[in-house]
Amino acid sequence: MEIVIKPAALEQLKRVEFQEDEGLRIEAIFVGSCSLYAEHDLRIDKKGEEDELFIVEEIPVLISKESQKHLSDKIILDFNPTLGYKISSNEEVYRYNLQLKKFK
Template sequence: MEIMIKPPAAAELKKYDFKENEGVRIEAIYVGSCSLYAEHHLKIDKKQTDGDLFVIEDIPILVSKESQKHLYHNISLDFNPSLGFKLSSDEEVYRYNLKLAR
């Protein structure tokens, strides 16, 4: 998996103090329906054994193996003060208006 953090998102994420073994968790939770559907969330969380840690521009990013199944290989995270975080790939926009929860 490759994750790109765009400059506005990197600047916003660098405002947070991460404790040891913490990072920004990108979640893609399969909720099912008649078509494939996943809900996407961002939160500050502790590293767990079922996922990967990516350090991009000194920002720790956590993505579980289960979430990786519901995301394309290349994803990006952007930020707009009026729209919040945007999680996307070249193929689709997963979600606008993501808030970073603790």
């Protein structure tokens, strides 16, 4: 899987102080409905057993094996001050207006 962090998102993420075993989680959770649909989320989280760790521009990125099933092989993360973070691929926008949350 290839992950691209655009300059505006990178600038924001470099301000985050990641603790040991923490990373930026990109999540895609399948939601059952009449059509195939996944809910996308972005947060600071601890690495779990099912997570794959990617280091992108010195940012630790976590994506679970399950989430990878619902994402393209290339993920793009961008940031806009008025629209928040956006997760997309070359084919589609998964979600925009995402705020970075901390795990609980």
